Amino acid sequence: MTSIDHFAGFGLGLRRTHYADFLEGEVPVDFVEVISENYMVEGGKPLRLLEEVRAKHPVILHGVSMSVGSAQGLDEDYLSRLRSLADRIDPLWVSDHLCWTRTSAHNSHDLLPLPLTGEALGVVCDNVERAQDALGRPMLLENPSSYLTFPEDEMAEWEFLSTMAQRTGCYLLLDVNNVYVSAQNHGFSASEYIAGLPLDRVRQIHLAGHIPATEKRPITIDTHDREVCDAVWALYAETIAQTGPVATMIERDDGIPPIAELLEELDRARVIARQASQARAA
């Protein structure tokens, strides 16, 4: 399995409302991340558009349906379609989430939480190895935000991710907002989580917005539908100071604003990353 070199640019997710911006204009980004499943189709307009975007920018394939946490193993049809897409697009890398989405009978289409047990870790490692074999390349796995933890948990999520990366050779996609949301919900320290990760394996960072908990609803909800909040910016600054330059993007899935607004947020990330680099150099 080959390795993934550092690629320290700033990017955005490709969303339908911004197709025209990307195809007709020059969007100042270093990469574009797309949801793999939207393009794992036989043909038609979406694939043609993706190829046009690819002609202008490096592309990252970000999946939501691999389900590396499924006890039943991976879906071979899914893997072969993802492989074809990767062969066609030649992405910077392919990523998915540390979660499960389906059983043999049903698919939730949601990133469901895994019990953090040795057994689940074994399943995840087997599945990640199978996926990397099928794709012919190492993957990035992202920490999801979660709303519950299991009574049978045996380790912290960062320990789970560390061992997974070490055993499978996969890399990490660190969603700083997700760390923040889960820390709020489960009462752990976000700083401790990040410091506990093998930061040399982090190849990409996601930044996003969430809905804070209220008195009536004591759960912070990861919505990816609004701007990044100050606490998450602070956590990003803390993270990037430790990782050094890492590909960073604003991930907006809902309530998509005009692209200029997202580019402004991305500029804020650039400034924070530059300050971190200068501080490291000094």
Added chain:
Amino acid sequence: MTALATRQADFMASLLDDERALPPDWTARHAAGLEIYRNNYRSALVEALRATFERTERLVGDESFARAAAHHLITCPPSGWTLDLAGQGFAETCEELFANDPEVAELAWLEWSMHLAFVARDAEPLGTEQFLEQASAFGEEDWAKLRLAFMPGIAVRDLRHDLKALWSSLAEAAEEGEVTLLAEPATCIVWREGERPVFINVSTAEGRALSEMMSGATYGETCEELLASEGEQAVELAGSMLRRWLHEGLVERLDQ
């Protein structure tokens, strides 16, 4: 089953069924967390249905649509890896729920078929000229044995309502759907022209012939069926329908 498999089967069952009792070792915090997952699950799928069945939603209104979508998720929870297929069977759900308004199921079928055609395999249709060239040396027997492969994503269904009018009347969000019965039932054909899904209506006799040839019947067999059902008009129809299919770009190649 392993502990993980059992946990996942349980969790999935609780996700799909609001009424299900929670595991005995779960606290109120777990219940609150699960509620967020239930909401996410439901809203992502209802959103996917709304995006695919935009016009059906306009026709029946938000509330009825939301009820139909919720019903669909309970009776047909998604099993495939792509959210794109969450609408599989929704037209049948509409047929059951809007039994007195059959135009709803017809429209849902049309939107679903166009949704599938949109991402069907890319292919070039066989032009009339190319067809004539390939058939130039055909003897009677070759015509009888002729089989056609149709364009990827093609779909066919009989309709009672004027979906052309309904489709364009529902193009804008605030419009009232224009529901009119056709003078006589017709067959709707959906396929993709370049990158754009399109549809036309033809006679049900032609629709039957197309369905037969799509399932592999020869031109000869299809013409015989036509002769039995349409009598004298069959000969003319057999020629005109083939010309139309070629002209509209429904045929991908000769399949012999």
